[in-house]
Structures are given as structure tokens and as C-alpha cells.
Amino acid sequence: MVREAMVDTASSMGSRSLLRRMNSLGVLRALMSQPQTLRGLTTASGxxxxxxxxxxxDLAGMGWLTAAESAAARGVGRPATTYRMPRExxxxxxxxxxxxxxxAVVTDLTGDVLGQLSGSLAEEDDAEARVSATLQVCDRLLAQVGLDRGSPWIVSIGSPGAISADGRVLFFGGTGMPGWVGLDLRARFxxxxxxxxxVEGDVPLGAQAELAYGTAHGFDDVVYVLCGRRTSGATIVGGRVHRGVNGAAGIVGEMPELKWAELNELYGQDVLAQPRPTREQIFALARAGDPAARAAVDEFADDLAQGAAAMVLAIDPQLLVIGGGSSPSADVFLPRFEQTLAKICPLPPRVTASTLGSEAVAMGGISLAAQHLDAVLEDAVRDLASFPDPAAARTLLRAAG
Known part of the structure; x- marks a missing residue:
């Protein structure tokens, strides 16, 4: 049976104009996922x-799509026309x-990376110096790919701490970053x-990246632990990152009993040599069988598992993901971590390490931006008389804030 619309709504019936707008969004979603032929779209959509x-x-005429001939299968027959969203x-x-x-990372609207760039900051940098350095990195990155500040449709800002729904920094439990708490990041940028x-917290954005691109993809209920210079967590509930009323869901590391606040600075202090080796050196020594490093890593795994268990017991997830700077060495501490977790949690979830690396928070911001664009277009399908062209979509995004 041939369907009428690709996008489901509360009512499957509606005007022909509404059905056309719904199908426009459905086709656009499909082509943002990957280039496709008309035959492929017809088969997939019904x-x-x-x-x-x-x-x-319609979409090609508005500038959303472009067409290109692809090589025919086995080199015979007329080349198929493939449609995609142009980077421009x-x-x-x-x-x-x-x-x-x-x-910073810049992508096209499909999420394909155009470029990325990093810069250094100092903990003692005040808020304005930090914002200024951030803008300099953004300007250099955008210039490298032939763009400027007027180009991005959406700018996502990831920050440590709890972020309010309107983009203000409500809390930061770490050291340094003077003047950051209370800053209205959305208004400033x-x-x-x-x-x-x-604007969103860095830990929820790490979880968002795992959900969109990483090991949490396809899972509905997940605990995500970000173990870097500081350790904190986030939860995915019902397939969405749960941020809480104040954007503070998951910061169990603020409980001193869990030892997460200074986990990476304090573990193994009774057995390691002085001056203390770096985290990477400790893991390397433990991997090589050094007894002191092995004892230190066991202490680290036990303390990490204590906080993770508190989150697991709260939501009973399918999966627990460990990300951040410690995740590349998960082979060293994960067996002990799982043992300790199982002692505390009667029904422990599967445990895995993130493979996303240091780009996770920024890529979580790209996923958040893509979700926002999709939500604005879905509202346009419901509220407008016709599907918006790219210029109108940008206007709608600015109005949505």
C-alpha cells in the first residue's frame, strides 16, 4: 500500500498542502542522512x-538539494541521478x-566535518579573556574553510558545569575560570x-555524542561517565540526554564521599613514587605489570565504580559508557571497575569505553544543533503554508533563538 506521508503527525489525515510539507521534511531528512536516488527514496518511503x-x-528548486549523475551499476545502462544536500x-x-x-569544529548541515581547530587556555584566564580566545579560534577555523561568523546557522557552546535552559552558567565545581559562573553564554555569543x-554542559554534550555517533547509539537508557581532569556523569533516559531542571543531572562527583572531584589527582598517592607520574605513565606502568602502578589503578577503578554505581542504581540502564581522557586506557582499569560495579549493583549493565576521543563534546554540540534544526523545520511543517527554503529556515532559527 502506498503511503501518503513520510513524517508521522498526531493525525494521519490533513490537507494536501500539509502532506506535501510533511513529505518535504521526510525527503530532506533522508538526504541529510546520505545521498540517494529517486528509486531509493521511493523504496524507503513507501x-x-x-x-x-x-x-x-520542489526541494531542488528551493536550493536544498543538488543532483549529480552516478555511475550505473556494472557500468551499463543510464547513470542514476543521485540527490544530496550541497555543502554550500x-x-x-x-x-x-x-x-x-x-x-572548535565546523560541519555542513549533514554533519560532515569541514574543519576543526584547538587552542590553549589557562585556568586563571578570566571570563572575557576566555571568550576572546575562543572567538579567535573560531575565526581562524572559519577562515580556513572559507567562512566567517555570518556563516553558521547554529553555534553550539559547550561549557563545564551546570547550564540553565537559557544558557547561563549556574555552577562550576572545578578550579580556575574566574567570572565564569553567572555568565550568560548564550547572550554573549x-x-x-x-x-x-x-549552550549546554560539556558532560551532557559528551553523552549526546555517544548517543548520536558512539557506543550508545541505538540504546535508550545509558549512564555516561566523563573521566578527564575532573570526573562527572550524565544519563540518557528514553533515548534522550536527561539534563534536569538546572542542567545539573549527573554531577554526582560533587559528593565528597565518592572521591570524584579530585579522583585523577589523588588515587595511588600512598603507593606511587614522587614526583607523581602522569596519568598516562601510571596506566602504562600498570599495563607493564608494575605493582605500585597496578595498586594505584585498582584504587582508581574502585573509586570510579562507586560513583558510577550510584548513577546505575538510580536509572537501571542498558549500558554504561566511560569517556574522557581515561578512556583510551580502559583496558587497564575496566576489569577491576566491572568487578567493583558488580559487587554494588545487583543487576549491572554492560560496560564499554568511548571511542570518540577528545572531539566528543564538540561533536555532541553538532548533534544538538542538528536536532534543533530538525525541530524548527518540523514546527514549520505544522505552522506554515509552505515548506521553507534555506533562507527562510535561517530566519526561523534566529527567531527560535
């Missing part, structure tokens, strides 16, 4: 070839601002960019 052809023609339509910018670093500005 719509008629005529309906798909009309929608694709628009871009997304995501920035991870930490106590000691800034990392909105004065610098033409696009919409989104």
Missing part, C-alpha cells in the same frame, strides 16, 4: 514515484570551552554570531 519526484523537484547550503559550528582548552546560539 510513497509513489510521482510523489517523490514532485517533492525532490549552510554550516554548523560547535565549540568546547574548558579550563585549559578550546576546541549571540552578539558575535548571526546564527542561533545553543
Amino acid at each position: 510513497l509513489s514515484r510521482t510523489a517523490i519526484d514532485a517533492v525532490v523537484s 547550503v549552510g554550516c554548523l559550528l560547535s565549540v568546547d570551552i574548558g579550563a585549559n582548552h578550546v576546541f 549571540a552578539t558575535e554570531f548571526d546564527g542561533a546560539v545553543l
Whole structure:
């Protein structure tokens, strides 16, 4: 049976105009995922070839899509026309601002990375110096790919701490970053960019990246532990990152009993030599069988598991993901971590290490921006008389804030 619409709504019936807008969004979503032919779109959607052809023609005429001939299968027959979203339509910018670093990535609207760039910060940098250094990194990155501050449709800002729904820093439990708490990050960066500005905590963005691109993809209920210079966590509930009323869900590391606040500075202090080896050196020594390093890593794994268990017992997840700077050495501490977790949790989840690396927070911002764009287009399908072209979509994004 041929379907009428690709996008489900509360009611499957509606005007022909509404159905056309719904199908426009459905086709656009499919082509943002990957380039496709008309035959592929028809097969995947269940719509008629005529309906798909009309929608694709509309979207191409508005500038959303471009067509290119691809080689025919086995080199025979007429080449198939493949449709995709051209990179020139628009871009997304995501920035991870930490106590000691800034990392920025720019992608096209499909999420394909166009470029990335990092810079160094000092813990003692005040808020304005930190923002200024961040903007310099963004300017250099955008210039490298032939863009400027007027180009990004959406700018995502990732920051340590708890972030309010309107983009203010409510809490930061770490050291340094003077003047950061209380800063309205959304308003500050909105004065610098033409696009919409989104702000979220770095740990929830790490979880968002895992959900969109990493080991949590396809899972509904997940605990994510970010173990870097500081250790904190986030939860994915029902397939969405749970941020809480104040954007503070998951910061169990603020409980001193869990030893997470200074976990990476204190473990093994009774057995390690002085001066203390770096985290990487400790893990390398433990991997080589050094008894002192092995004891230190066991202490680290036990303390990490205590806080993780508190989160696991709260939501009973399918999966627990360990990300951050410690994750590349998970082979050293994960067996002990799982043993300790199982002693505390009667029904422990599967445990895995993240493979996303240091780009996780920034890529979580790209995923957040893509979700925001999709939500704005879905609202347009419901509220407008016609599907918006790219220029109108940018206007809608700015209005949505």
C-alpha cells in the first residue's frame, strides 16, 4: 500500500498542502542522512514515484538539494541521478570551552566535518579573556574553510558545569575560570554570531555524542561517565540526554564521599613514587605489570565504580559508557571497575569505553544543533503554508533563538 506521508503527525489525515510539507521534511531528512536516488527514496518511503519526484523537484528548486549523475551499476545502462544536500547550503559550528582548552569544529548541515581547530587556555584566564580566545579560534577555523561568523546557522557552546535552559552558567565545581559562573553564554555569543546560539554542559554534550555517533547509539537508557581532569556523569533516559531542571543531572562527583572531584589527582598517592607520574605513565606502568602502578589503578577503578554505581542504581540502564581522557586506557582499569560495579549493583549493565576521543563534546554540540534544526523545520511543517527554503529556515532559527 502506498503511503501518503513520510513524517508521522498526531493525525494521519490533513490537507494536501500539509502532506506535501510533511513529505518535504521526510525527503530532506533522508538526504541529510546520505545521498540517494529517486528509486531509493521511493523504496524507503513507501510513497509513489510521482510523489517523490514532485517533492525532490520542489526541494531542488528551493536550493536544498543538488543532483549529480552516478555511475550505473556494472557500468551499463543510464547513470542514476543521485540527490544530496550541497555543502554550500549552510554550516554548523560547535565549540568546547574548558579550563585549559578550546576546541572548535565546523560541519555542513549533514554533519560532515569541514574543519576543526584547538587552542590553549589557562585556568586563571578570566571570563572575557576566555571568550576572546575562543572567538579567535573560531575565526581562524572559519577562515580556513572559507567562512566567517555570518556563516553558521547554529553555534553550539559547550561549557563545564551546570547550564540553565537559557544558557547561563549556574555552577562550576572545578578550579580556575574566574567570572565564569553567572555568565550568560548564550547572550554573549549571540552578539558575535548571526546564527542561533545553543549552550549546554560539556558532560551532557559528551553523552549526546555517544548517543548520536558512539557506543550508545541505538540504546535508550545509558549512564555516561566523563573521566578527564575532573570526573562527572550524565544519563540518557528514553533515548534522550536527561539534563534536569538546572542542567545539573549527573554531577554526582560533587559528593565528597565518592572521591570524584579530585579522583585523577589523588588515587595511588600512598603507593606511587614522587614526583607523581602522569596519568598516562601510571596506566602504562600498570599495563607493564608494575605493582605500585597496578595498586594505584585498582584504587582508581574502585573509586570510579562507586560513583558510577550510584548513577546505575538510580536509572537501571542498558549500558554504561566511560569517556574522557581515561578512556583510551580502559583496558587497564575496566576489569577491576566491572568487578567493583558488580559487587554494588545487583543487576549491572554492560560496560564499554568511548571511542570518540577528545572531539566528543564538540561533536555532541553538532548533534544538538542538528536536532534543533530538525525541530524548527518540523514546527514549520505544522505552522506554515509552505515548506521553507534555506533562507527562510535561517530566519526561523534566529527567531527560535
